[in-house]
Amino acid sequence: MDIRSNADTTAGGGSIAGSEAPTTATPIGRDGGGRGEGGNKPKLQLPASCEPPQPGQPPAKQLVWIVFGGTGHMGRSLVKSILSHSDLVTTVGRVFETTPAQIATLNSDSCLGTLCDVRDYASVSKVMEKTLDRFGRIDCIANCSGYGVIGACEDQDEYEVRNQFETNFMGTLHILQASLPYFRQQNGGRYLIFSSTSGALGVPGLGPYCATKYAVEGLIEAMLYEVDSFGIKATLVEPGLVRRDEPAEITNSLPTWGHFLIKPASEAYSHATSPALHAKRMVQWLGDRQPTSAVKCAELVWQLGHCSYPPLRLLLGSYAIESIRDRLRSVTEELEDWKHLNFPVAPSEGEVGGKGGEEGEDGDGQAGEGEGGDIVVEGTSPDGGEN
Numbered sequence: 562m563d564i565r566s567n568a569d570t571t572a573g574g575g576s577i578a579g580s581e582a583p584t585t586a587t588p589i590g591r592d593g594g595g596r597g598e599g600g601n602k603p604k605l606q607l608p609a610s611c612e613p614p615q616p617g618q619p620p621a622k623q624l625v626w627i628v629f630g631g632t633g634h635m636g637r638s639l640v641k642s643i644l645s646h647s648d649l650v651t652t653v654g655r656v657f658e659t660t661p662a663q664i665a666t667l668n669s670d671s672c673l674g675t676l677c678d679v680r681d682y683a684s685v686s687k688v689m690e691k692t693l694d695r696f697g698r699i700d701c702i703a704n705c706s707g708y709g710v711i712g713a714c715e716d717q718d719e720y721e722v723r724n725q726f727e728t729n730f731m732g733t734l735h736i737l738q739a740s741l742p743y744f745r746q747q748n749g750g751r752y753l754i755f756s757s758t759s760g761a762l763g764v765p766g767l768g769p770y771c772a773t774k775y776a777v778e779g780l781i782e783a784m785l786y787e788v789d790s791f792g793i794k795a796t797l798v799e800p801g802l803v804r805r806d807e808p809a810e811i812t813n814s815l816p817t818w819g820h821f822l823i824k825p826a827s828e829a830y831s832h833a834t835s836p837a838l839h840a841k842r843m844v845q846w847l848g849d850r851q852p853t854s855a856v857k858c859a860e861l862v863w864q865l866g867h868c869s870y871p872p873l874r875l876l877l878g879s880y881a882i883e884s885i886r887d888r889l890r891s892v893t894e895e896l897e898d899w900k901h902l903n904f905p906v907a908p909s910e911g912e913v914g915g916k917g918g919e920e921g922e923d924g925d926g927q928a929g930e931g932e933g934g935d936i937v938v939e940g941t942s943p944d945g946g947e948n
Contacts, residue, residue, distance in 0.1 A: 605860050612869035619647070620867045625696045626650040627688060629679060629736060630706030632659050633820060635755060635800070638859035639703060644671055646863060651692040653677045655706070656684075679706050679732030685739045699743060701866040703753040704736055709770035712824035713837035721824070722769045729773035730780070737784060745791045752795035753865055754781055756874075758881045760799060762888040766840030785873070796871045800858055801881030 607613040614620045626643050630636040631652030643650045651673040654664045659676060667674035673695050678684045692699055708728040710721045733754060744750030759767055760774030781795050823841055830837040858877045865871050876882050 605857055607861060607864045607868055611871060613864040614867045622700075622867075624648045624700040624866055625692065625698050626866065627653065627692055627699060627702045629653045629677065629685075629688075629702070629704045629732075630655070630755075631674075632664075633705055633707075635855055635858065636703075636705035638855040639705060639862055640672070642856070642859040642863045647671070648863075648866075649696050651675060651688065651695070653688055653706075679704075679735055680727040682735045682739065685732075685735045689739050689743065693743075698747070699740065699750070701751045701753065702736060702740055703755070703862065703866075704733055705755045706732055707755065707757075707820055709767060709773075709821045710824055711766050711770075711821050711840045713766065713826060713830040713835075714768035716824060716827050716830065716837075717769055721822075725769050725773050726776070729770070730776045733777050734780065737780075741788065741793070744793050745788070749792040751793070751866060751871070752781070753862055754795060754797055756781075756797045756799050758799055758801045758876075758884055760797070761885045764840055765836040766838060782873070794871050795873075796865050797874045798858075798862060798865075799874055799876045799881050799885070801876070801878035801884065 606616060626648055628636050628640050628643070628650060631640050631650075632654040636652070640650055640652045649671050652664075652667055652675075654674065654676050656676045656678045661676060664674040664676055673691065675688055675691055677688045689699065706728065708725055710717050710725060712721075737752070740750065754777065756777055757774050758764075759771040760778045763771050778797055781797055785793075785795055826835070826838060826841075861875070861877065865875060876885060
C-alpha cells in the first residue's frame with residue numbers, strides 16, 4: 562500500500578503533509594484553514610514529492626475533466642474546484658435523480674452537463690463522445706459515483722447486493738474500458754477513483770458495499786501494472802466521514818448520508834447495541850457534523866489531476882488515516898503470530914551442535930520432515946492425512 566500523503570481535517574485542526582516534507586504542514590479545521598504568521602490562511606497543498614501545482618501560479622496546462630457522479634456531495638464540490646481553477650469539465654449526473662432540464666442549467670463555456678447510468682456501458686461511452694465533441698480531448702477522469710445499502714449482510718436481498726456491485730464495481734469497469742483505448746492512443750491520461758475507507762476494512766452494516774470497494778481497489782491496482790507503459794496513472798481516493806460544505810438554506814435533494822439506502826433491520830439485528838447497526842448509528846449520529854471537509858478534499862483531488870507523481874492511494878481525513886493504520890497493524894500482528902506455521906523455526910541454543918551437520922537433513926541436503934521445514938504440503942493436511 563502506497564500512502565505518501567496524510568490528511569487530517571478534524572474539527573480541532575490537523576495537517577496535510579507529506580512524509581518527506583513535514584515542515585510544510587498546513588493546519589486546517591472547520592473554520593476553513595489554519596492560520597499562519599500574520600493571520601494568513603495557508604493553502605492546502607499536496608506534498609512536494611508529487612510535484613503539485615504551486616499556490617498562486619497557474620498550472621502548466623489546462624486540463625479537460627470528466628466527473629462521474631458530479632451531482633453528488635463529493636462530485637459537486639470537485640466540479641466547483643475544477644471550474645474555479647479555470648479547467649474544463651464534463652459533469653455527469655445520474656439519470657434517475659436529475660432531469661435533462663436540471664443538468665442543462667450547468668452548461669457554460671467551460672462546463673458541459675450530461676446524464677449517465679454507469680451501469681450501462683453504452684451510456685458511459687456516450688459521455689466520452691460528448692466530451693470529445695465539445696472539448697476535443699480528455700485528460701482526467703474522476704469517478705465519484707457510488708451507491709450503498711446500510712444493513713446487515715443477512716438482511717440485504719440479491720437485488721440490493723447486485724445493484725451495489727453494478728454501480729460501484731461494474732460502473733468503474735465501464736469507465737475504464739470506455740476510456741482506456743483513447744488514453745492509450747494519446748499516450749497519457751489519469752484516473753481519480755473514489756474508493757472509501759470501506760475499501761480497506763470491513764464495516765459492520767456495510768458488508769456488500771465494502772465488498773464492492775475491495776473489488777474496485779483490486780481492479781485499479783492490477784490495471785496500473787498493465788497500463789503503466791502507456792503513461793496512464795491512477796489514484797484511489799479514500800475519504801473518511803466527509804460532510805457537505807453548503808449553507809443550510811440551499812435546497813438539496815440528497816440526504817445527509819448521500820447515495821445510501823438505510824434498510825430496516827430484521828428482528829435478529831434490531832436491538833440497540835447490535836454491531837450490524839453500527840453504520841446506521843454513525844450516519845444518524847453524525848448528521849452534518851462529519852469531520853472531513855468535502856471542499857478541502859476537492860481541492861486536493863484537483864491537485865492530484867495536475868501533479869507529476871500521483872500516489873496510488875490518497876487518504877483524506879483523520880478517521881481514514883487512523884482506522885486504516887489500525888487495520889494494517891492488526892494484519893501485520895496476525896501475520897507475525899502465525900508465520901511459524903509456514904517458515905522454518907530457528908533452532909534453540911541447546912539444539913545447536915547437537916543436531917547439526919548432516920543428521921538434520923535428508924539425502925539431498927533438504928530439511929527433513931518435522932525438522933523445521935515448511936509444513937504446507939500440497940495434497941496433505943498438517944496431520945499427514947489426505948485433504
